[in-house]
Amino acid sequence: MAVSEAQVLEHSGANEHHDDHEHHGNFVTNYIFSLDHKVIGKQFLLTGIFWAIIGGGLSIIFRLQLGFPDMDLEWLRPLLGKWITDTGKLDTEFYLALVTMHGTIMVFFVLTAGLSGTFSNFLIPLQIGARDMASGFMNMLSYWLFFLSSVIMFISLFIETGPAGGGWTIYPPLSALPQAISGSGLGMTLWLVAMVFFIASSLLGGINYISTIINLRTEGMSFTRMPLTIWAFFLTAILGLLSFPVLFACALLLVFDRSFGTSFYLSDIYIGGEALPNTGGSPILFQHLFWFLGHPEVYIIILPALGITSEIISTNARKPIFGYRAMIGSMMGIGVLSFVVWAHHMFVTGMSPFLGSIFMILTLIIAVPSAIKGFNYITTLWRGNIRFTPAMLFSIGLVSLFISGGVTGIFLGNSALDIFLHDTYFVVAHFHLVMGSSAFFGMVAGIYHWYPKMFGRMMDDKLGYIHFWLTFVGVYLVFFPMHYIGIAGFPRRYYSFTNFDAFSSFGDLNMFVSAAAIITFGAQFIFLFNFFYSMIRGRKAPENPWESNTLEWTTPRVPGHGNWPGEIPTVYRWPYDYSKPGSESDFIPQTIPLSSTPESNLAHEEESAKTEQVDK
């Protein structure tokens, strides 16, 4: 690839130093230690995809155990070695490690870093009209810290004592005492170290996203003209900034307990009849700190997916998003409320019933802004000229999953019901629909939609449709039955149920779930093939394949570093002028001045058109 010797100057309005550095691209600076937000976004994406395969693969292994408890797993020995016991069964402690790593990988590495990292990086500068992030260096650092964290977490999969095994929520005392299970030994230490780097990476990324959105918007891009994707990334970054330090605080105390003799989370523990010296600590304290991050974290995962969906649904329904301001308002509402509901994960820790009912009410209130978003998606689709692109299908799929999963949240939010449902498969079903599958659908929708801008080529639609239908039907078949299993009382994280007569009638259902999971997982390889094959062989993308209004579609087919070859475009209108009455075309990009569309202007727009300054 020929790299032109064009000078790249630091883009910054108020920046003090304007070092004009030459942009001699070579492979390393262009693709590895790149400062270009688009490359960094793709790095996050590829790492996220890598982790998704690992995380999904782990779940298939434990689903084999759950669905086919009598199966001989000898054939997995080449892969798992001594984690397959002599009788050809999965080692029980390794089962816990699998569940733990599946959760950790999916929540943090795929749906936080892979989703936010990819799309915040890729889309923020492109959609607000900036040349790059506020600090390219911090951005690069953010990726490489994530990479380091990934390497450490990956290594922990292969160590002698196995990776962390205390669940993705790493509750002490289990996680604090290496003598408790093998997964609380070195694996847990590596988990904590990896998460420290992960937190640092998220904070660096978040600080950058926020200051970019505040400072680098192009002329005319007021906050009320920002696409909802950008609003979602903005609020997500704020949530992360407020909650990740708390996870750090929580994890650091655990590190002290594990390795430096303190007893923040430990008290009155006997192992093998012998008392440990720790007194005065409380494991409940850990849960408070953890869930103060943990609950906002679930919204850190879902908000970007919801933002992406807003954009895709509006574009492909050829209609303005319904209730733009209500969408922003409800995201803000969700953001604020997400900090005051954490104890709904702790209803059964012996908290006072009065406190429980306060958290119950706050939790149920969250359903209101969530429902507003759901209704707005549906009303946007209502009577639209819908174009069923793969991205659109996945977005609609997200709406469906978000609603089905949200409804079960309302069950769980009732402190009385939760006494029964807590830690059963009902919870697993709830969050896999509302968070896991929804956010995954949002991520995939985003990839299908912005692939043309990322790689300059189109993905194959037919494969996309097959991928969608298999995945959509698949995730419902996997997670819907789990509600019944949960209501029947199956606890989560149990290795096997064959010893309980009460559960024997659910053996078939578990088998069914496992089979569906394997098929759904398999279907993802269609996507992977499509993704990599289209990079080389895909049809060349037009500049604006979806006839969309936002700024990224005004860049060249494959934008270079700096995004726009000439001037940065000016913005004259909000991003959702689709099918505007009076207009001939069914979309009016943000760069078209109001003064040139008198036929479709609304009364107040006609007013502002009079004073509009249009550059030539």
Added chain:
Amino acid sequence: MDTAFPLKRKDKGTSFKLHPQKVALWLFLVSVFMLFAAWTSAYVVKQSDGTIPDLEIPLMFDYSTIVVVLSSVTMHMAYIFSKRNQILNIKISLLATALLGVTFLVMQCMAAVEFTNAGGYWVGHPMSSFVYVLAGAHGVHLVSAIIFLVIVVNAAFRYRVHSKSMVRIEMCTTYWHFLGGLWMYLYLFLTLNH
């Protein structure tokens, strides 16, 4: 990615603009604040258990608090002097600040010794470990502020800190005052909660 477009220095933008590095600093401060908010809330939750060991907060904290307040005063003087271009005074007050900062850290270490002697062990009841965590984490941040300060001092000696080049010293002042304020908060928190 075979072209690199000229990134123009004078790109147009929104009229609503803040200094990007300052915004980044403020956001960083927010996350530091959240860190300490988490620990102090955890402390309160722990305290409400009722099993509080009888521990005295070291007397040395009273003195170190005075030192940190003084350092904020000298830091602010440096800031005002740079606005007025009084180069010599900038250097003096910056050095004084750095000196006070180091003194503060030494006093915090002495406080730790005092605390240990009075039975407040690191390995022991969480309530005493918390004192170390709070003061220690604050100290670590203060070390980073001293490093920042040294960078500014270095710039001052090269005549790079004056009324037309204020960003660095402004940011340093912000950070310093923030850490001073944070310590005041921790000090009051610990003394009033005991």
